[in-house]
Amino acid sequence: MERIKVGIAGGSGYTGLELLRILHSHPLVEVIWISSESFAEKSLEEYCPAWVKRASLEFLSLSKQGVPSPVDVVFLALPHGESMSYLKLFGPEVKVIDLSADFRFKNREIYEKVYGITHLEPLALGEAVYGIPEIYRKEIAQARLVANPGCYPTSVIIPVYPLLKEGLVEEDIIVDSKSGVSGAGKKPQESTHFCEVYGSFKAYGVGKHRHQPEMEENLSELSGRRIRVTFVPHLLPVKRGILSTIYLKLRKEVSEQAIFELFKAYYQDRFWVRVFPPGSFPELKWVVGSNFIDIGFLKVDKQLILISAIDNLTKGASGQAVQNMNLMFGIDERIGLPENILYP
Template identity: 45%
Template sequence: MIRVGIAGATGYTGFELVRILRRHPEVQLAWLTSESNAGGRLSSVFPCPWDDELLPLEQALRQRLDEVDVVFLCLPHAASMEAVAQVIAAGVKAIDLSADFRLRDAAVYQRWYAHPHTQAQLLAEAVYGLPEMYRDAVAAARLIANPGCYPTSVILALAPLARAGLLRGRVIADSKSGVSGAGRGLRLSSHFVEANENFSPYSIGRQHRHLPEMEEQLTAQARSAPAAFQVIFSPHLLPVNRGILSTLYVELPKKLSGDALLSLYRDAYGHEPFIHLLGLNQVATLRHTVGSNRCAIGLSPQADNLLIVTSSIDNLLKGASGQAVQNMNVMWGLPETTALL
């Protein structure tokens, strides 16, 4: 059995992990932490039948790391780096769901997250946790940087084009996310009256902190066919609980038939258990993926070499907790689909 600790179990991603791992045949949940509900029980925070004790994070890291093989860290950005360092120092594997280890350059992290990186020595060994791109590295890793939700939808949709050298100039990523993407903490924009019957963009253009993550990973995919490109990213808040839909607009440098584009994506994802490649000119929707660990991708070629790619995921599953469990399955050599839909 894989002995698991979850740090930050009472956020949306933490609770999704509990739900998934409770049905995982190879997992034993050893402990859960919660700063806001320490000393309480999980069943008092969420309407669920699980009465697990909620520990303070400091107590779990100081006294109970010897009880686990891996820790999932569902902590806020900047709060995760010190905890990850303690986990790794104890010889325990870490799957971090924050942004603290996704970027290679500590200076870039500080610029976008307004916080100095105190564990920069771990950045070089952190593996970006997209199994569809880095499966072998994930299998050998002791530290996984679980990708962001928006970047997962965008990177998976564009990676085959990047590898083929087909990303040039400006690439427009128009993305919409359910309200759970903002986390469980209180903020005005996610209040019911603000979000319901509304639809609003935010941090548009080149302002959102997920932007460098997208460009770094797509640039890495394009190394064999380098070309200059820039992502223009416009996220929007959808008045739904969960799900992300990204619509990507790519001006291709040469004319490709729909069949050629479909073949390019089939070569990349034909054997991937969680990529649902749709038929030509079929568009991805939230209903293709919400409640699952899948990413649905649709290709819609237009006139004048314009390609529109649609991509959908569940932001709490393939965009967070489901992907984290997929990574754990790879790390332990289990079928990737174990406990996942």
């Protein structure tokens, strides 16, 4: 099989570099170009010495040079609001996987309100498929434009979906998430200064994080009910990883075994989902670096506690994007994605 030709727009940030980590060793992919407006003409080796002796790419400037060589698929690893302006650079024969929030909402008004930006490509909102491969597998396979989900929503929608779909739980969901610092991006700011984070812990964006409406819109659509999410994200003093503790109310009596079976029915053939038996719970260290989402749960009377863990840059961003790419090109979703983690 001929290799898939890939371009990465916005390659110098954390998700861009994570895309490169994965795609560079993907056996069916060839990375044709990688762009960065800030680091144009800088070599990858110089920018990130981990690449010395391994790859000889150079960042190019899409704004100055235009699209340099035809590719089969482009990943947009760009800031929200900027990403959508790149869409028109690529003809309809080029598949696009967007890692920003620009195409995640069906409802343009919600997007514009949440992100405070006028949408430049409103027509594409209808075309875009929300890229959770475990749920929208068929739609992704036929999509030209995939909106890669937010990291927190990924950690929540996958475990909650089967329970909502089967009508087992109430509409009010509490999500207490904890994320590593890389979620805040590569640009230095006070909140990512080592001395402000190390040894500390805090909630942030309480009651106003942008991923809350994203979860609500998607879960409401998936369940056909109006889902309300109370969402409190926290900043963990680690580099990578999201662990979400989710509190649901059961609508009827269900055994833990039945819940376990339900998860198996939904996800047994989804390689990247690992459901733990009742009473076992995920830990960041078993997923960070891999594309897995690990799920554990416990029932206490009518309260159901779900715990999920992902790597925010892999399953929460670039790994899932490549998983989507695999589906879009008819490849097994396991191929080329990291399974291995570094332990200890």
